[in-house]
Amino acid sequence: MCGIIGYAGELQAPDVIIDGLKKLEYRGYDSAGLSVFNNGEIKTIKSIGRIINLEELKNKNQDELISNVGIGHTRWATHGKPSEKNAHPHFTDKVSIVHNGIIENYLKLKKCLEEKNYVFETETDSEIVAKLLDYYYQGDPIQAISKVISRLEGAFALAIMFKDQPQKIYGARKECPLIVALGENQNFIASDINAVLEYTNKYYNIDYQEIIEISKDSVEILDIDGNKIKKQINIANWNVAAAQKCGYEHFMLKEINEQPQAINSTISPRIIDFLPDFNYDNIDSDYLKKFNKIFIVACGTAMYAGMVGKDLIEKIARVPVEVDVASEFRYRDPILTKQDLLIVISQSGETADTLAALRLAKSKQIETLAIVNVVGSSIAREADKVITTFAGPEIAVASTKAYIVQVAVMYLLSIKLALVNQKLDKNQAREYIKILMQMPEAISDVIGLSDNIKNIATKYQNTKDMFFLGRGLDFATCLEGSLKLKEISYICCQPYQAGELKHGTISLITDNIPVVCVATQTNLFDKMISNIKEVKARGAKTIFLTTPELETKIEKEIIDDIILLPCIKDIFMPFVIVPVFQLMAYHMGIIKDCDVDKPRNLAKSVTVE
Ligand code: F6R
Numbered sequence: 361m362c363g364i365i366g367y368a369g370e371l372q373a374p375d376v377i378i379d380g381l382k383k384l385e386y387r388g389y390d391s392a393g394l395s396v397f398n399n400g401e402i403k404t405i406k407s408i409g410r411i412i413n414l415e416e417l418k419n420k421n422q423d424e425l426i427s428n429v430g431i432g433h434t435r436w437a438t439h440g441k442p443s444e445k446n447a448h449p450h451f452t453d454k455v456s457i458v459h460n461g462i463i464e465n466y467l468k469l470k471k472c473l474e475e476k477n478y479v480f481e482t483e484t485d486s487e488i489v490a491k492l493l494d495y496y497y498q499g500d501p502i503q504a505i506s507k508v509i510s511r512l513e514g515a516f517a518l519a520i521m522f523k524d525q526p527q528k529i530y531g532a533r534k535e536c537p538l539i540v541a542l543g544e545n546q547n548f549i550a551s552d553i554n555a556v557l558e559y560t561n562k563y564y565n566i567d568y569q570e571i572i573e574i575s576k577d578s579v580e581i582l583d584i585d586g587n588k589i590k591k592q593i594n595i596a597n598w599n600v601a602a603a604q605k606c607g608y609e610h611f612m613l614k615e616i617n618e619q620p621q622a623i624n625s626t627i628s629p630r631i632i633d634f635l636p637d638f639n640y641d642n643i644d645s646d647y648l649k650k651f652n653k654i655f656i657v658a659c660g661t662a663m664y665a666g667m668v669g670k671d672l673i674e675k676i677a678r679v680p681v682e683v684d685v686a687s688e689f690r691y692r693d694p695i696l697t698k699q700d701l702l703i704v705i706s707q708s709g710e711t712a713d714t715l716a717a718l719r720l721a722k723s724k725q726i727e728t729l730a731i732v733n734v735v736g737s738s739i740a741r742e743a744d745k746v747i748t749t750f751a752g753p754e755i756a757v758a759s760t761k762a763y764i765v766q767v768a769v770m771y772l773l774s775i776k777l778a779l780v781n782q783k784l785d786k787n788q789a790r791e792y793i794k795i796l797m798q799m800p801e802a803i804s805d806v807i808g809l810s811d812n813i814k815n816i817a818t819k820y821q822n823t824k825d826m827f828f829l830g831r832g833l834d835f836a837t838c839l840e841g842s843l844k845l846k847e848i849s850y851i852c853c854q855p856y857q858a859g860e861l862k863h864g865t866i867s868l869i870t871d872n873i874p875v876v877c878v879a880t881q882t883n884l885f886d887k888m889i890s891n892i893k894e895v896k897a898r899g900a901k902t903i904f905l906t907t908p909e910l911e912t913k914i915e916k917e918i919i920d921d922i923i924l925l926p927c928i929k930d931i932f933m934p935f936v937i938v939p940v941f942q943l944m945a946y947h948m949g950i951i952k953d954c955d956v957d958k959p960r961n962l963a964k965s966v967t968v969e
Pocket of ligand 1 (some may be wrong): 659660661662663704705707708709710711757758759760847876964965966
C-alpha cells in the first residue's frame with residue numbers, strides 16, 4: 361500500500377530510486393514520482409501508471425535530475441484518484457515528502473493551515489504533511505518532524521527532504537512499515553528491505569516516535585526530543601535472486617513452483633523424530649496445553665489458510681476454533697477469555713486490520729501467536745509468540761506460496777495440539793507427519809498438470825461467472841480458489857458449500873455456467889455427487905477435482921472436465937487442490953491478457969483499514 365524509498369550515496373539517486381520503486385511496485389502501482397536535490401533545488405517528477413512511465417520521464421529529464429540524494433514513491437490511491445497532481449512527492453518551497461498510510465485528521469489540519477494562508481492543490485491527505493512541515497520548519501528538521509508527527513492521527517511512513525539540507529533524507533513512521541538500510545558509502549530508507557537488497561541486507565526497523573536522518577555516510581535514529589537511539593541491526597536472509605523472476609515469465613508462476621521448497625523450509629526445523637516440535641519458536645507443550653479455545657484472525661488468503669486450520673484443529677485436536685476476518689473481529693467486541701489463544705496469520709506482517717486485531721487481544725491480556733512470513737514486521741514484533749514461515753519474498757500481489765506454508769503450519773500445529781491434548785498418540789502423530797513430509801512431492805506432481813489445467817482455462821475463457829462447490833475441507837479450498845480466480849482473471853466466482861446452494865443461489869445456475877466441483881472427501885463424497893447432479897440438471901458444465909479412486913464412482917455423464925489429483929489421505933487434500941486453483945487462475949489471467957503479477961486495484965501490503 362504505497363512504496364517508499366530514500367537514497368543518499370554516491371550513485372545516481374534517480375536510478376537507484378527507480379530501481380527500488382520497481383521492487384516496491386507490488387505495494388501500489390497507480391502513479392509514481394521522485395524528488396532529488398539538484399543545483400541547490402529540489403527537482404520533482406511524477407507520472408500516472410507504472411514505474412516504467414516514471415523511468416521514461418526521468419530519461420527525458422536526465423540533465424536536471426543529476427543527483428546523489430533523493431526520495432521516491434509508488435502510489436496506491438486512497439484519497440484522490442490516480443493523477444499526476446495527486447501523485448507523490450508533495451512539496452513546498454522548503455520541503456518535499458512521500459507518504460504511505462492515511463492521515464485521519466487531515467481535514468482538521470487542512471482547515472488550520474488554510475487559515476494561515478496555505479493553499480492546497482491536491483485531493484490527497486498526504487499534502488497536509490508537506491504543508492505542516494513547511495509551517496513548522498525553522499532550520500531544525502528534527503524539531504519540525506517531531507512537531508508534525510505529534511499532530512498526525514492515523515497511519516504514516518514518511519520520507520522527507522528539506523531544501524536547505526541537501527545531503528540528507530529524513531523519515532518517520534506510525535503503523536506503516538519503514539526501515540533504514542545500511543550500505544557502504546550509501547544509506548537508504550525504504551518500505552521494505554526488498555527494495556534495496558541489491559545493495560545491502562543490513563537494516564534497522566524503525567518504531568513510532570523515532571526520527572531517522574541519513575546521509576551518504578551517516579545514519580542517526582533519534583527520539584522525538586532529538587536524543588540518539590541505539591538499535592540492533594537486522595540481517596535479511598533473503599537474497600537478491602529470491603526477489604527476481606529467475607527465468608520465469610511471471611513472479612506468480614515462479615512462486616507457485618517454489619511451493620514444494622517453501623514447505624520443506626517451513627516444516628523441517630519444526631519436525632523432530634517425525635513429531636511436530638515448536639521449540640524452534642520457543643513454544644513448548646505446556647504453552648499449547650493451556651488453551652480451551654482458539655481464535656484465528658486474518659485477512660483474505662491468510663484468513664482462508666485459517667479456515668483450513670479450523671477444520672484441522674477441530675478434527676484432529678478437538679479444540680474449538682473461531683475464524684474471523686480481521687476487519688470484523690476488531691470492531692465486533694469479541695468474547696475473549698484468558699484461556700483463549702488468538703492466532704493471527706499474515707504474509708506481510710503489516711496488514712492494518714490484522715495488526716489491530718492482535719493489539720485488541722493483547723489489550724485484553726489474551727495470549728497471541730502470529731504466523732508471519734516477514735521477519736521483523738510489525739505483527740512479528742508485537743505478538744507474544746511467532747512462527748515464521750519460510751516462503752521467502754512473495755512478490756506477486758496474489759498470495760500463493762505464502763498461503764501454502766501457512767497451511768503447512770496449521771497441520772503441524774493441529775497435530776501438536778492433538779498430542780498435547782491426548783487426542784493422538786505419538787505413533788498416530790508420526791503417521792500424519794510422514795504424510796505432511798510427502799506434500800512437497802505431491803505438489804510437484806500437481807504442478808506437472810499445468811498443461812491440462814491450461815486447456816480447461818482456455819475452454820472456459822469467455823465465461824463471466826463461475827462457481828466453486830465443495831463440502832468440509834474442500835469448501836475451505838474453494839474459498840481460496842475462487843479468490844485467486846477473481847483477483848487474477850476478473851471472473852466473478854462464487855464459492856459455495858455444495859449443500860447450501862439449493863437455498864437460493866442455485867437460481868444463478870444456467871446453461872453452460874462452469875462449476876468447479878471439488879470432491880475429495882470420502883465421507884462427504886455421496887452428498888457432494890448429489891449436489892453436483894443438481895447443478896448438472898440445470899445445464900452447468902462441471903470441472904471435477906477428485907482422485908482416481910473416487911473417479912471410478914462418478915457417472916461419466918455428469919463430468920465435463922476433470923483434474924485427477926494424487927491419492928493422499930483426505931485431510932491433506934488442500935495441498936494438492938489449491939495449486940490447481942492457482943494454476944487455473946494464472947493461465948486464465950494470461951489467456952485474458954491480465955497483469956497476473958499486479959492485478960488491477962490491488963496492493964500487496966494492505967497497511968490501511
Ligand atoms: C490474495 C492476497 C490477500 C492477502 C491479504 C492479507 O491473494 O494476497 O488476500 O492474503 O491482503 O495479507 P497478509 O497475509 O500480508 O496479511
